[in-house]
Amino acid sequence: MAGVSGAQAQLEAALLEAAGQIQKEQLILQYLGKIDGGETELKAPEFAEGLEWVNTETSLLLHKDLCGKVVILDFFTYCCINCMHLLPDLHALEEKYSDKDGLVIVGVHSAKFPNEKVLKNIQNAVLRYNITHPVVNDADAKLWQELEVTCWPTLVILGPRGNILFTLIGEGHKEKLFTLISVTLKYYKDKGEIMDHAIKLKLYKDSLPPSSLLFPGKIAVDNATGRLAIADSGHHRILVTEKNGEILHAIGGPKSGWKDGSIFEASFNSPQGVLIKDNIIYVADTENHVIRKIDLTSEMVSTIAGTGVQGTDHEGGKTGVEQSISSPWDLAFGTFDSTKDSLLFIAMAGTHQIWVIFLEDGKLHSGIEYKKGTCIRFAGSGNEENRNNSYPHKAGFAQPSGLSVALPEWNCLFISDSESSTIRSVSLKNGAVKNLVGGERDPLNLFAFGDLDGIGINAKLQHPLGVAWNEKRSLLYVADSYNHKIKVIDPKTKQCTTLAGTGKPDNVIGAKFNQVTFNEPGGVCVGEHGDVLYVVDTNNHKVKVLDLEMQTVYVLAITAAVAVDASKSTKPKISRLPKSAHSLQMVPLVVSCGQTVQFCLKIDLPEGAELTEGAPSYWALFAEGHDWLFAGQKISGTIVDLANHPGVFFVIPAQVKTNALLLSIDVCLYFCKKNDNSCQMKGISFQQPLQFSNICQDTISKVNLSFSF
Structure with a gap:
């Protein structure tokens, strides 16, 4: 695509100098006139035969079914937070333009992890992210290579003859994307090349039966009462249940939204991390890019951090809704002094960092004091990497997705760093970031994954999403999500071993740990004072309970109410x-x-x-x-x-x-x-x-x- 890339580079430079929107549109029209047709026109290759498709009645052909359409090829992999950030822009574009207008978006799933090549897992991701356009499984990355794509996400925009027009790399291009599509549709409509035939869709979500949970993300337990808080992410709600699964409160859902106020009217958008204690629940409201507080006593929901719009700030320092944040994924209580649970740590997946909210006036290990409500970076440079460092701001994370504080023995925060496939720790004494298990020594290699029990970096994980510290047993439990297993780590020896799960993405309710199966478990928490492990079996839409004493497993029955004798x-x-x-x-x-x-x-x-x-x-x-x-x-x-x-x-x-x-x-x-x-x-x-x-x-x-x- 060298010819188009050179011309587009000149266009990009000109757009930066443009005086306004009208001039930008004129520049794009001139660009299209220059590259459209002629000997230098580049055509996208046809979709290969035998590829697996989601959301369509049959497989599609680019130069037949999509002829006469402006086509956006969205190269993504479903674990990628940057790809997730791009989806709202594509949703908004689809609301403005349909196939009747001449626009079709095709998701091209080019997997990073082996687990992501499996069609069923892609189908689950399509459901989770509410993707309603066609998606093709480019499992062998053939189309990726033919179009010289190098990173996720990448958009390749094609004209009505399959001719390559533009390439957009990364996220944050919404305004440019809308302008490019608007001008391109007009250009080809004026030429009479846009066709209004419909693309035959068959949405995968329409074939699924209803369930009590839908892609639940995380779970937390209040050890004082035994009550559970469950992030029912697919239903955009938080469930509060008794330990037997009986629902006490259902807050939010079924539609997404961002609304504070009464627990009976509040709304969320794909919440993930939850904490519950003393009738207070904290929620990482992931796709709203905010942290919420649910007060069950006053029956009110409030936002304590975030603006509701994805932020790009890597430092923080503001309070409440003045501080923008990006895709918070998990939460953990912590402290640097004698004030218990005075801090709320955030796994900020969107900026590849760890942040903290001061629930009371306090200070960090550096001695700097902060006022209550301040939301600030704690660790991570913001670069997506697997870099350990004695200085927390120089360390690098890769989509941290799970947190658990280990006090007082270790005095640290354990982190499941999903894209580096590692478990890391951050000292609450001096902020030093260290590797515990997984990955390798090269901080830029985010492909050192696998499924291997072992010690330290000799152990291999695959995109782990959850961690839970068991104080009673001095062990750390890990949701090794893409290996479909629960693993356990002894921090003293760095020994990592499989605790439960066969490694097959299935839903077998085996009575024993070595018989049960999981499908991308996303969260874990320890209950019953160290004797029980709750596992959120995300793609099976269940919570499974591991009795650590008896080595048995059962499913938590989520019920609206139960008959009482x-x-x-x-x-x-x-x-x-x-x-x-x-x-x-x-x-x-x-x-x-x-x-x-x-x-x-x-x-x-x-x-x-x-x-x-x-x-x-x-x-x-x-x-x-x-x-x-x-x-x-x-x-x-x-x-x-x-x-x-x-x-x-x-x-x-x-x-x-x-x-x-x-x-x-x-x-x-x-x-x-x-x-x-x-x-x-x-x-x-x-x-x-x-x-x-x-x-x-x-x-x-x-x-x-x-x-x-």
């Missing part, structure tokens, strides 16, 4: 409704022992609204101080379809212990409006007085519980 409980389950829930007083109902009471839900949602798939809409019964009323009966349940809900049933027991009581029927609904993609959670508490007669009868009494939003 009130005869075995000292207190009925009290549902948790939002503070804004409506309360309706019902007319007293006379009932008798042995009688069945059926409450029929007649609830009208706002026009255009539907219950949210996978969200925990539910009903629950309780009568304060009267457990006997529900003895042995189901007192809570899920709601998935209001129109066909069977209603709420319970039978008055034979032994009635009072003349009257107040029954509460609580209904909690998650719903979304299709027309504006807004989602809400609403609660209604029907207050039903019950009066008991002296006569027992085997009858059914039906009561309509009606409400319209």
Whole structure:
């Protein structure tokens, strides 16, 4: 592509000197007129036969199916953070121009890691990133080589005859990309070369069944309560569950967004890292490029760092929403002094650094003091490399994606540095960055990966995304994501060995560690005071639990609500409704022992609204101080379809212990409006007085519980 590259270099220089948008467009038109047609015109090679395609009915031919289109070839590999950063620009472009307008984007997946060559894994990535254009698996990098592509991401823009027009390398070209496409479409439309035929798509996401979790990213446990916080990344929400998986809160989802406020109205965009402690949850809201705080006591969500737009700052120093950040991927609590958990460390994947937020006034190891809320670089130059150094700002990381603090024994921060396939450490005493396992000594070699147990750099990992320190056992657990394994490291000896997983990307729920399989596990955390390891099995949409004592495995059952046997409980389950829930007083109902009471839900949602798939809409019964009323009966349940809900049933027991009581029927609904993609959670508490007669009868009494939003 030397001819085009030389001409484009001249265009780039001229564009820098251009006085305004009109002049830029004129320069591009002149460039197109110069390179279009003629003996110097370069044509892109045809897609090879037998290539695997995603999101299409059949394979595509460049010079047949895409003839008459301006085509953008997006050369990417799905692990690459820079490739992820480019996707919003491509999404925006597709919203403005369709194939009818003459534009088609084709993702050309040219893998870095062997795991990324597998079609199923590419399909999962297409789902994860909501890619809706055709993607071809260039597994052998044939097209990459023929078009002389050298790095990810690279865009090659073709004209309607498959003629090569432009090449854009890297991210951050949105304005230029839009201008190039706008002018190019106009140029070829004026020449009559644009064709408006449709490209036959068959989106992979349309073939998938719904699930409780969708590409979950990370998990955290509050050891004081046993509660879990799960980043349900594909559903753009945070789940708070009991340790048995019962959902207590679902915050955000199902659509992406960036909205603070009530936990019932807040929204997220592909969140990853989570921490939970004392009713506070911190969230790395990755694709919003912000850090969020969820206060479960006040039921409010706030942004504590980030502007909502991807930042390029490599230093920091500002506070709150004034400080821009880039693709935060994981979080960890830490401290440099006696103030416990006064720091929030961030794996800043987008700038290949480690940052820190001061949760209280404090100072770094250097002695410099910072005010509460300050967000600043802690380690990493910003260069993408595997460079260790005694000075933290001179060290280099490559897409750090997992964090875990080891106190007090090691007094360091362990890091899973995914693109260098290493596990690293940063001293909290002096900031020194060291290698623990994986990689090699050349800091510029980011291809030293594999699947090999061993010591130090003799061990090999493949794109690890998660780490978790086990204080009780003095061991570090690693989600070796692209090897589909969980590994364990002894920091004293640097010995790295396989703990669980066969290495095959599958979903076998084996009872033993050597039988279970994973598919790109993305997060790990230690629970039960060191005896349990929670594993986020990302591509299997599950959380698997490893019992470190018994060496057994089970799947965490994510449920919206569970039936409770009130005869075995000292207190009925009290549902948790939002503070804004409506309360309706019902007319007293006379009932008798042995009688069945059926409450029929007649609830009208706002026009255009539907219950949210996978969200925990539910009903629950309780009568304060009267457990006997529900003895042995189901007192809570899920709601998935209001129109066909069977209603709420319970039978008055034979032994009635009072003349009257107040029954509460609580209904909690998650719903979304299709027309504006807004989602809400609403609660209604029907207050039903019950009066008991002296006569027992085997009858059914039906009561309509009606409400319209």
